[in-house]
Amino acid sequence: MEVIKVKADSAPNGTLFPRSFLYQGQVFQVDSIGRRWQSESGEHVLVMIQPNDRVFELLYSRGVWHMRRGFSQTQAS
Numbered sequence: 001m002e003v004i005k006v007k008a009d010s011a012p013n014g015t016l017f018p019r020s021f022l023y024q025g026q027v028f029q030v031d032s033i034g035r036r037w038q039s040e041s042g043e044h045v046l047v048m049i050q051p052n053d054r055v056f057e058l059l060y061s062r063g064v065w066h067m068r069r070g071f072s073q074t075q076a077s
Contacts, residue, residue, distance in 0.1 A: 006058065006065040018047055018058055023067055028056075044068065 005022040020029050034046035034055070042061025049056065057068040 001059070002067045004058075004065050004067045006060075008065075016043070016045070016060060018045060018065075021047075021056075021058065021065070021067075023056075 006018050007020045008016045008018045010016055018030050020027055028049045030047045031050055032048045036045045042059050045058045047056050059066040059068050
């Protein structure tokens with residue numbers, strides 16, 4: 001799991017909405033936010049970016065964002 005930098009908005013209830021993230025030296029703009037869930041590890045958020053409808057699982061834990069995994073729609077099929 002890799003620590004990454006994420007720009008996120010926060011709702012009044014504290015829910016975080018990632019807007020962009022820096023991964024492997026490249027900035028990715030979040031096009032949409034999908035499912036989110038809590039686990040012992042922290043808050044998991046699925047985000048989709050372009051091109052190719054790539055999906056990344058981000059994890060927010062103790063004030064730090066992590067990259068859990070990423071895959072493209074072709075890998076998910």
